Amino acid sequence: MPKSSTDLGSKRFVGFYPELFPKLEQLxxxxxxxxRLVLPxxxxxxxxxxxELLSIRLCLPYDQQHKITYLNLNDNPELYCVVNFDVNTIDTLLTSNCANGYPLIKAPDE
Known part of the structure; x- marks a missing residue:
């Protein structure tokens, strides 16, 4: 099996919060x-x-648009299909064998 360039060991929850990673652009x-993955x-x-993702979330202010242009979520079959950002504006979205075959959708604004 190929290895990631970032070996996180046994961590199950990984949070890249904006306070700690304000300029992180690639991951x-x-x-x-x-x-669970939280992104700035x-x-x-x-x-x-x-x-083995179950959820992915952006720490995004309510009035701000995300900047994601490439998102590869292939082979995460248990991923919950509702996310907190608009996937329709992502240039390259890879979701083969993801979310049990359901399309990813943005949760309704509250």
Whole structure:
């Protein structure tokens, strides 16, 4: 099995909060056993394939649009299909064998 360039060991929850990673634009956590992933609003390129993800969330102010242009979520079949950002504006969205075959959708604004 290929290895990620970022080996997270046995961590199940990984949070890249804006306070700690204000300029993070690229992230590769592929082939880790991450269940929950939290991303900062600065993120543009994410590879999270083969991660056993259950949820992915952006720490995004209510009035701000995300900057993601590339998101690879392939082979995360248990991923919850409702996310807190608009996936329709992502240039490259890879979701093969993801979310039990359901399309990813943005949760309604509250």
């Amino acid at each position: 590769d956590v592929a082939y880790n056993r991450v269940k 609003p600065s993120i543009r390129h994410v590879n999270a394939e083969h991660c």
